[in-house]
Amino acid sequence: MSSIKMRPPVAAAKEDRSYWLQSIGADAITAPLRGTEACDVAIVGGGYTGLWTALRIKEQAPDTSIAILEADFCGSGPSGRNGGQVHSWFAEIDMLSDLVGNEDALMLCRATADAIDELKAMQDAGTVDMDLRLDGWLWTASSTAQEGAWSKAYELCRSMGEEPFRILTAADILRRTGSSASYVGILEDRAGTVQPAKLALGLRQLAIAKGVVIHERSPVLEIIPGRQPQLRTAEGVLTAGKIVLAANAWLSAIPELHPYLYVVSSQIIATAPAPGVLNEIGWVDGASVCDAQHHVLYYQRTPSDRVIFGRGTGGIAYQDRIGSNFNRSGDKGFDNVRELNRVYPRLKGVAVEYDWSGPIDCTAEHLPVFDRLKDHPNIFYAVGFNGTGIAQTPVAGRIMASLVLGVDDKWSRCGLVGIERRTKLPPEPLRYVGAKIVRRAIRRKNDAEILNRKPDRITRFLASLAP
Secondary structure, three states, X not given: OOXXXXXXXXXXXXXXXXXXXXXXXXXXXXXXXXXXXXXXXXXXXXXHHHHHHHHHHHHHOOOOOEEEEOXXXXXXOHHHOOOOEEOOHHHHHHHHHHHHOHHHHHXXXXXXXXXXXXXXXXXXXXXOOOOOEOOOEEXXXXXXXXXXXXXXXXXXXXXXXXXXXXXXXXXXXXXXXOOOOOOEEEEEOOOEEOOHHHHHHHHHHHHHHOOOEEEOOOOOOEEEOOOOOEEEOOOEEEEEEEEEEOOHHHHHHOOOOHHHOEEEEEEXXXXXXXXXXXXXXXXXXXXXXXXXXXXXXXXXEOOOOOEEEEEEOOOOOHHHOOOHHHOOOOOOOHHHHHHHHHHOHHHOOOOEEEEEEEEEEEOOOOOOEEEEEOOEEEEEEEEOOOOOOOOOHHHHHHHHHHHHHOOOOOOOOOOOEOOOOXXXXXXXXXXXXXXXXXXXXXXHHHHHHOOOOOOOHHHHHHHOOOO
């Protein structure tokens, strides 16, 4: 039986780590895997998905021995370098419904709302300090082309008897964000912001306290399938009864998954503290904000009075080979600074002190998929979070725990399980060349629409080819 070659990530240099990670001095605290070990369940990846899966398994089967192999340190990947926005799946309920049907869609959306309550309870109890602020999530439009981007989700929620959103006026948005760039939108009240690296490291501590063994600085080089599969690192071998692959974008290197995944980059900046300006313009709380352009903007004010401002750049790599340019783009956040100055002209004189990037694992449906490898029934995977994971990965952990433990319940039966219904993407090199062309078209389309100009016909057509 042939082995599965893994593609370990290129670890970010300390100066290229996110503001979140640098501000708390995040790093490895556990020893690498050395020699031989064995466990019931081995998890590849120490981010949110891997950690929540371990915790959910421990909830259901406390005696299960679990070991996590993390290539760098827990939270060093997307879990510790995202925008820190917390919102439910109700914003994607229309996409969920198209894929899994109304009943499962509603169940999953409610589960993410429950996950937000769980995060709040963990913080209130002192279990995990994550700077969670449930001041709301705003989904807004700053051009006519963006208006109503939320309409399908909003109306579907109402038709199902759910009302997680409130309509916002221009005055509402100005009062909440201190910016007049966006002028219409919706608000999810039970949502907000978090310090994502604190959350990741808090989950690491919680997992260790529950008896989970974690080996950081232990990138998996090879998986040798079988009844008792083995994971090989540079210095050791871990034998397990079952394996969970929770390495997000890096799972695109697995041939069976590659046809369904594509990897794009997202770039984020953090300004110097600017409490005076932010208070003057009236941006005073912990709400998270998104606009509705294709390469979406997302931003928040931190408790330390910085502005976190991110944008999906759509940067890609040939054959999804994720290199160091996915840790830091090299342009010092130029596009983000430009957009920051558009949305907040008063911040033009405020220095940008941090800029970083990260890979996002995407599927054509923009929803994650959970399953087991076709020829290896004891190797499971969770992938395709599309940049939305803080409230979603606690639910993913439940799905994975049920699959791994062989439990027949609403989680293992939900419509996100099974890759067969997912859309296959073009092979290389067509995928890479096509993605470059489409990306440029999307950028042209965004730049025109933000000025309320209509893009030319060719640009509109090419942009429409995006998954």
